[in-house]
Amino acid sequence: MKIEKISIEEIKPYENNAKLHPTEQIEQIKKSIEEFGKNDPIAIDENNVIIEGHGRLEALKQLDFKEVELIRLTHLNEQQKKAYILAHNKLTMNTEFDFDTLNLELDSIVNFDMSDFGFEKLDFKDENHQELVEDEIPDVPEKPKAKLGDIYKLGNHRLMCGDSTDIDDIKNL
Secondary structure, eight states, X not given: OOOEEEEGGGOBOXXXXXXXXXXXXXXXXXXXXXXXXXXXXXXXXXXXBEEEOHHHHHHHHHTTOSEEEEEEOOSOOHHHHHHHHHHHHHHTTSOOOOHHHHHHHHHHOOSSOGGGGTOOSOOEEOTTOOEEOXXXXXXXXXXXXXXXXXXXXXXXXXXXXXXXGGHHHHHTO
């Protein structure tokens, strides 16, 4: 893979790019570039059309860059280009974070405001995986819903409802 440098004006956006890049995301990309540098080249085809990197290009333009590092993907036919554009964008969305590990990592970062990149220290989700802000976390119900013997998965941990007489059952989990 060879990295080239060309004028930013020579790069053409793919006219049917389905990935959205709202202003908030462009601002996050700009902050990332300012803080950490340009570490991810844009990929273009033989006609200088973007295959991946539309958001990065917009951020670089807004930061008044005149040249940009890129790679050329000339080995793809037209169908492969379209498929790769969609696949590349979708693959980044196909997984979530391990929130326990994420929060540990966020706690260990003290020199950067990670909210600039869309991270909040606590990421609580309801049963539909919708984000909850801290003051929206439901209170403990007056009547408990759990019963003796219920087992709950809490990240890598298991919680069994019971009393000290259930210790043998707990050891076998």
